[in-house]
Amino acid sequence: MSLSLNHLKTLESEAIYVIREAAAQFQNPCILFSGGKDSIAVTYLAKKAFYPAAIPFPLIHIDTGHNFPETIAYRDQLVASLGVRLIVGSVQESIDKARVAEEKGFNASRIRLQTTTLLDTIEEFKFDCALGGARRDEEKARAKERFFSHRDEFGQWDPKNQRPELWNLFNGRKHVGEHFRVFPISNWTELDVWQYMAMEGIELPSLYFAHKRKVFERDGVLLAESEHIPMKPTEQPTEQLVRFRTIGDITSTGATVSAAATIDEIIQEVASTRVTERGGRADDKRSETSMEDRKKEGYF
Amino acid sequence: MYCLTTQYSLLNTNRMFDSNSYLNMELMRFTTAGSVDDGKSTLIGRLLYDSKSIFEDQLENIKATSERRGESYVNLALLTDGLRAEREQGITIDVAYRYFSTPKRKFIIADTPGHIQYTRNMVTGASTANLAIILVDARNGVVEQTRRHSLIASLLGIPHIAVCINKMDLVDYSQEQYDKIVRDYRDFAARLKVKDIHFLPISALHGDNVVTRSAKMPWYEGVTLLYLLETVHIAGDTNHIDARFPVQYVIRPYNDEFHDYRGYAGRLSGGVLRPGDKVTVLPSGFQSTIKAIELDGKQLEEAFAPMSVTILLNDDIDISRGDMIVRDNNKPQVEQDIEAMICWMGDQPLRPGGKYALKHTTRDARAVVKDIKYKLDISTLHRITENPEIAANDIGRITVRTTAPLMYDPYTRNRETGSFILIDEGTNVTVGAGIILD
Structure with missing residues (x-):
């Protein structure tokens, strides 16, 4: 009998632990769902974490309106098969309400505008925790991210003043109006x-x-x-x-x-x-x- | 100057693994400790580069940045320094996590900065590590920093230590110098509790004994650093004796198909559990037997640390988050008075008599600091007992009393059930890391 887990099973166990910890520590979490493989992985792990109960939080899709049609088809099918609630935050609506202004020129992008829509959606539905599929190997700023990442009442991240994260003890305590971003697959690489x-x-x-x-x-x-x-x-x-x-x-x-x-x-x-x-x-x-x-x- | 030409071919062959070999890979976490100029970045750069984990666009990016800043060589520290302030000031502020893999293992490096918030960051990186690399400059030998790093590694119970005596090229690959440093280190380490120490003479800059054996040090008969990282036995680092299952979350489906389902979700902190095992739930003391262990609807014959599973019991008893399921014949200690070493991280010093929020396994409690026994001089291991004040980056011994009993094991027996954190109730910031003593 061998009591060892391979690296994927170890990462899976860690991610499920983090997802369950988010469900236990927060009142009203959600999963940020982009339709990409990382948020699909987080959603799949959440299903595993709570089975046979349904995933106890909704999926949030911040929709720039500039989607691949394949992404939307996949999203709708997944939502139906899991029996979870889908909330769409629309960047177009944020533009129509003049919350943000569309960028101009050939390289115009709605990437940065998503932030306002995302924060508005978090505020509207009073989410105190948003689970995401960000990984530390993706990008150098993300390499410094915590599993439980604190956001102030303006939704801001303060990378120079993060809470130390020791052992597997996640500190999700916060003041009213603040929220957390939780990244269950922080330690996964693209290959993983x-x-x-x-x-x-x-x-x-x-x-x-x-x-x-x-x-x-x-x-x-x-x-x-x-x-x-x-x-x-x-x-x-x-x-x-x-x-x-x-x-x-x-x-x-x-x-x-x-x-x-x-x-x-x-x-x-x-x-x-x-x-x-x-x-x-x-x-x-x-x-x-x-x-x-x-x-x-x-x-x- | 970093040489990026050698050993390039190695990983080209390494990476050509067949499609299923990765299913046998293990996960290993290690931390690197070293002071400012001991070549830590170069060593990490070497491991990442030689394992083909630095990508072309990353390399292009740091090359361009180095050139723009007028640096005469490719500054590999830019790979790990991700934040604007770090790149501007040329310092590392926070623990950075790096990843690489070989066909045998996937590695997670917790790269901890050498000077700023030093103890805080190293303790964070060390808390989950299987191995610590401690870098020693071959010209300087064992210095104060080496002793500090080693003390923290031993206190945090890192099972394996690799003492890399670096810059051997600058001492003409001298065996005599290497042997002297090894002797000095052994003399010092005799006072620490480290189970497994390895010594390696290396040159991170030229790659000697990092990935390939050095032709310049034929007198060294040991293995290379990468070989050590790939083969050191880590399965034994997890406690597989004392079954400990802190309940994280109770799963109640509220649907017709699983009407009476009540599953206890959690991750084993130690030991092995199987269906049929007689168990006790702490702190209540209720007894039952395990009906099933499952995950995602699949029934498991056994679960062991660190698996995340869901446990079903044969009796309907009241269990909630923070309780612990253990075997009848192997119980942890259940106490409210806890003796611990505390690594302090708060901006304000630890307040004698102060009250803090405490997190231990999945349990929340409040704690009052009853006594500060001493502060440790991290360099000399000397105990300061006269009016000890424990401020940021200090380590000391304290007694706390908790509002609810903790089910714990000594840290030396189980790092998960033997550790806790203290949180400032006003700011919600994590201010202390506690290591429970025997």
Whole structure:
């Protein structure tokens, strides 16, 4: 008899522990669901954590309105199969209510605008905890993130003044109006997520697998042809065999040329790749600390 | 200057694993301790680079930043310094987590800064580590910092220590110098409780004995650092003797199919539990037997630490979060007066007679500080008993009394049931890390 767990089972156990801890310590948690593989993993782990009871919190989707149609189809199917509540926070509504102003120009993006919609949604539904699929290996500011990450009454993150996190003791105490972001898969890498998906046989949106699509290159990033992205006269879309390594807003999610059509092929590809996942994210290329700046304001 | 050319081929072969081999990989956590210029960043950079965990765009990014700042070499510290203030000031403020893997193991590095908030950060990084790398500069030998790092590693019960005597290239790869440092360290470490110490002569800059064996030190017959990290026995680091199941959450489905279902959700902090086991629930003392252990509807034949599972009992008894399920014949101590070493992290010093919120396993209580016995001089291990004041980054011995009994084991027996944190009730900030003594 061997009393040892492999690394994926160890990470799974840790994530389930964190999710259950969030359910126990907070009055009104929610899961931030983007339709990407990381938030799918968190949702799947939450289902495991509470079975046979339903996931005791709703899914929140902050919708920029610039979606891949595949993401929305997957989201609706998942929500139906899990029997959870879905709350959509709409960036378009925030723009219509003049809470935020649309960015102008070719590189206009609604990424930064999401923060206002997200914080408004958290306030409207009085969520005191939002679980997210952020991982520390994704980005250098995220490498400093806690499992239980405190947000002040303005939704801000103060990276220089974080609570120490010792052993497995998570301090979720807060004042009225403050909330927490909780990241159950903090310790997972991109490869871990894929290996876990393969091990568990989790179904994923088709965007992650190789498919033919019209794409064009801008600033070294391959973007999908879409009504939401105005093209410059010099930009010519061509049809290529591509897949997406991350899935977010269509205006800032870069495609990779790839023939990987199965999870096993993706694992092989990720294991040998030489560029980080977010290397294809236009939103992170804006400045060296753009993620940290967005996170301080209350971004995911 | 960091050489990025050597050993590149190694991981090209490493990464070509077959599709299912990762199912046998273990997870290992280690922390790195070192003072400012001992080459910690270079060593981490070396491990990440040689394990192919630094990506091209990351490397491009830090190359560009280094050039822009007029630095004459690629500054690998930029990889771990993620925050704007850290990059601007060239210091590391907070614990950063780094990941790499080889076909044998996945590694989590808790990279702790050398000077600012030093004890706080190292204690945080050390609290869950299987192994600590302690870097010693071969030119300077065992210094005060080495002693501080080693004391914290021993106090936090890190099972394995790798003392890396770095910059061997700067002492002409001298065996004599290496042997002297090993002797000095052993003399000092004899006073610490460390189970397993390894010594390695390395040069992180040139890669000697980090991933590949050094041709310059034929006198060294030991293993490389990566080999040690991949093979040191960690399955035994978890307590598999004393079954401890702190109840985290009670699962009640409220639907027709599972009408009477009552599952106790939690993660084992120690030991093994199986269906049919006779158990006691603490602190109430009610007894029952385990009806089933499951996760996601799948029945398990056994559960062991650190598995997250759901336990069902044969009797309907009142159990809630903060209770602990244990075997009838192996119980933890149940006390309200707790003797502990405290690592202080609060901006305000520990208040004698002060009241704090306390978290222990899944249990919340309040605690009053009854007594401060002494403060530890972290460099000399000397005990300061006269008016000891425990301020930020100090370590001392205290007695606390709690409002509710804690079900605990001594820290040396179980790191999870033997630890607690103190929280300032006004600011809600975590101010102390407690290590329960025998």
